[in-house]
Amino acid sequence: MVEMALRAIKPGAPPTDPPISATKWGVYAFYDYEGEPIYVGQTNESLRVRIRRHLTNQRTDAVGMRVLDPYEIRWIEMWPLFEFSDGEEDKSLNEKRHHLNRLERTVYQRAIHASKFGVILNEKIPPNVPLLDEAELPPAYRFPIVPDAVLEEREHPDNRIARRAETLGRLANVIRERGSVSNGLRRVVVVQAVRLAWLGAVRLAEAEGRLPPDFADSMDLPALVAGALGPDDDEEVTDAEDL
Numbered sequence: 001m002v003e004m005a006l007r008a009i010k011p012g013a014p015p016t017d018p019p020i021s022a023t024k025w026g027v028y029a030f031y032d033y034e035g036e037p038i039y040v041g042q043t044n045e046s047l048r049v050r051i052r053r054h055l056t057n058q059r060t061d062a063v064g065m066r067v068l069d070p071y072e073i074r075w076i077e078m079w080p081l082f083e084f085s086d087g088e089e090d091k092s093l094n095e096k097r098h099h100l101n102r103l104e105r106t107v108y109q110r111a112i113h114a115s116k117f118g119v120i121l122n123e124k125i126p127p128n129v130p131l132l133d134e135a136e137l138p139p140a141y142r143f144p145i146v147p148d149a150v151l152e153e154r155e156h157p158d159n160r161i162a163r164r165a166e167t168l169g170r171l172a173n174v175i176r177e178r179g180s181v182s183n184g185l186r187r188v189v190v191v192q193a194v195r196l197a198w199l200g201a202v203r204l205a206e207a208e209g210r211l212p213p214d215f216a217d218s219m220d221l222p223a224l225v226a227g228a229l230g231p232d233d234d235e236e237v238t239d240a241e242d243l
Contacts, residue, residue, distance in 0.1 A: 005143035023080035
């Protein structure tokens with residue numbers, strides 16, 4: 001289903017049109033099995049290339065550093081900048097990158113506000129640039145990527161608890177081995193630990209036959225990581241693409 005999503009064309013477009021994911025410039029987001037946003041990224045090398053790297057191997061920092069577990073991704077969403085990919089000549093490369101950063105920041109902030117946790121798994125917070133207005137946002141395209149044949153197994157809470165605990169352990173080991181890492185990576189440890197604890201708490205409530213606790217009444221994750229919108233103190237904010 002990953003390939004089906006990456007081959008999808010715009011609704012109503014001729015079948016000869018290139019896939020949405022073939023767009024060179026754009027922003028993408030990943031969602032878990034509850035529809036929770038978990039990661040937002042940008043690319044100017046093509047959405048298809050970047051998303052496939054995340055989902056099929058470890059040739060990205062997010063996966064290689066154990067920040068993101070591809071098996072936890074149930075949905076992908078893309079915001080393609082078709083006009084840039086079609087060779088718009090009235091904007092310089094720096095102007096295009098600045099607009100891409102604005103789109104990423106807008107999608108990221110919306111993901112933060114949509115999440116019950118109030119934090120997602122990005123190691124690097126997008127540049128603090130002005131948000132796009134609603135009218136400036138490109139259309140979004142969202143697709144499921146987990147086949148029905150494996151959905152029940154992957155979304156089972158016991159399997160997810162085990163995988164999330166393994167991901168957290170590997171991330172902690174990366175930090176231990178490297179010694180000197182970004183504050184953002186340490187923030188991800190806190191986020192993953194809380195997400196793991198919450199998944200375990202919901203599973204316990206289910207096993208005991210009671211309603212799950214309310215996260216907002218139980219914990220303030222943004223307070224634990226001192227927020228999720230400001231730039232990290234140990235990282236320079238630039239317009240360069242986050243690889």
